[in-house]
Amino acid sequence: MPTRRLAVLMDPISGINIKKDSSFAMLLAAQRRGWTIEYLEQSDLYLRDGSVLGSLRPLEVRDDPADWYTLGARKEQPMAGISAVLMRKDPPFDQEYLYTTYLLELAEREGCLVVNRAASLRDANEKLSTTWFPQCTVPTLVSRDMRRLRNFANEFGDVVLKPLDGMGGESIFRVTAGDPNTSVILETITRRGQRTVMAQRLIPEYVEGDKRILLVDGEPVPYALLRVPAPGESRGNLAAGGRGVAVELNERDRWICAEVAPELRRRGFLFVGLDVIGGYLTEINVTSPTCIRELDAAHGLDIAGQLMEVIEQRLDRPDAG
Secondary structure: OOOOEEEEEEOOHHHOOOOOOHHHHHHHHHHHOOOEEEEEOHHHEEEEOOEEEEEEEEEEEOOOOOOOEEEOOOEEEEHHHOOEEEEEOOOOOOHHHHHHHHHHHHHHHOOOEEEOOHHHHHHOOOOHHHHHOHHHOOOEEEEOOHHHHHHHHHHHOEEEEEEOOOOOOOOOEEEEOOOOOHHHHHHHHOOOOOOOEEEEEOOHHHHHOEEEEEEEOOEEOOEEEEEEOOOOOOOOOHHHOOEEEEEEOOHHHHHHHHHHHHHHHHOOOOEEEEEEEOOEEEEEEOOOOOOHHHHHHHHOOOHHHHHHHHHHHHHHOHHHO
16 A cells, blocks of 8 residues: 555644644544644645645654654645645635635545545535535524614523634623613624624523534534533633533433435535534534544543545545545
8 A cells, every 4th residue: 555645735734733633633543544744734735837836844743742743854746646635724714715625625636634624614604514414504694784683682582692703712602681782782893784694593401511513525523523602601612611511311311313314415515513402403614623632531532533524435435425
C-alpha cells in the first residue's frame, strides 16, 4: 500500500491548545498510521495556470504541551500529489474562506480528497443547514426584517436571535415579549435591517447544557460532550465559559443523527458536529468541529482514528462517497 500524504490546512499550529484541539488529534492519528503529514495555511494555497499548488511544510507532531510540533522546509508542489487535505480553518466564513474552497474544489478535480468536501462547505451554513431538517428543530425564522422578527418574538414570547456567521456563541441575544430592549437588539443584530439573522423559539432546557454530537461519515460517536452554561450565562459554548461533561447519547439524540446522516453523507461531510439542546437540533458544524480530545479522554475513544479509517477507505475506493 502506498504511503498516504495528508495535508492539513489550518490556523497557525503554534497557537493551538493541544489538550482541546481536534485538528491536532487528527494529525496524531494520521502519524500513528505511518502517513506523511504536511502543513499549510490559507496563504500557502495558490493557483498557477489552472493547477492548484501549495507551499507545504513537512510536519511532525508530539502529544507534549511544551513541544508539540516540528515543521520542515517549505516546498512548492502540486496539491494533486496529496492524498487528502483536512480543511480545518476556523471561521469566520469570509471571502477568503470562500476563495479557499474554490481552490480546494479544483484540487479535488485533480484527484485530492478534501475533508470536508469544498463545495459542500460553501453550501452548508452551519446555522441555516439545520433548516434542511425541520422535523428536528424548533420554530425558526430567518429574516432581516425587524418588524417580522419582532412579531416572531411576540408570537412565541421568548426567542433567541443569532447572526448566521457567528461562532462560539458570539452575538447571540435573547428577547422576550415586551422586552424594552427589543428595538435596540433588533437594530444591533440586523444592522438596522441590513443583515439577515436567525430567530428561534427559546429551548428552556438550555440551562441543562448544549450537546455536541460527533458524526464520522454519518455514524454517531456513542458519547456527546454536554456543554453546561456558566452561572448566569445562557450559552453553553466552551468559548463562553461553559464546562464540558461527556454523556451517553440517548434515544432522541440517535433519532436526530439518523435523520440527518444520509443527507450529510451524500454531501461529502465525513466529520460533523451536531449541536443539540433539549432534544432539538440547533447547529450543524462542518467547518472545523471540535470536542474529539475531550471525548477521547473521558471514554478511551479514538475518534480521529475512526476518521482516518474512513479517509483510507475513500482513498482505496474513490467511488464510495
